[in-house]
Amino acid sequence: MSVEIGQLLPREAYLSAPDQVAPMLLGKLLVRRLRGQMLLGRIVETEAYFGINDPAAHAFSGRTARTEVLYGPPGHAYVYTIYGMHACLNVSCEPEGLAGCVLIRALEPVEGLAEMAMHRGLHEPTLLTSGPGRLCQALGITRAGFNGVDLTSADSEVQIRGDGWAPAEIAITPRIGVNKAAERMLRFTVAGHACVSKGRYWKPPL
């Protein structure tokens, strides 16, 4: 048995509204078990998406086959394909019946960097997992393999754990790449961290 890192986040951690869960997840560890090895990254950037109140959210237009996991119990992976080629990882939150999720946008790669570099086809550490599509590629997370997976189970190949580390300062900005509800301050980052995604759509103030 491999030595486990930190403590698995319980389902109750995801019961709150997404704008509460998103900052809470900063500093937590995203753990991917793959072919007997462990790929590990610290979450440094998240975004909150609500349900029917949030025009930018997939759940906005109601319950469909695609958004089913968003309406299910909290703590499960919602993985979708964007622009036909990239996977993005979300964690469902709020009680069953209410849609809401947190998009994991960037990690600081901690362990398994060589394997991540293989998946990504490059080795610059700040480019391995700094973006929602990038981190899924680095960790080998696909929609087919992981949509609906329980992230709170010790048996899952993707888990979220806490080791007690928390950011000294959190910076809050508008969400990246959304055209609707673009003014809402729902993106949370570890202030000043080198692995936060740059994003072509948002510039830091002066």
Place this chain on the structure above:
DNA sequence: AAGCGGATCGTCT
């Protein structure tokens, strides 16, 4: 340093 467009396809109108 910043801006553009292409790749590529599931989902919803």
Place this chain on the structure above:
DNA sequence: GACGATCCGCTTG
């Protein structure tokens, strides 16, 4: 039939 919660490479200044 259009449009993305993106990424990358190429162009321009």
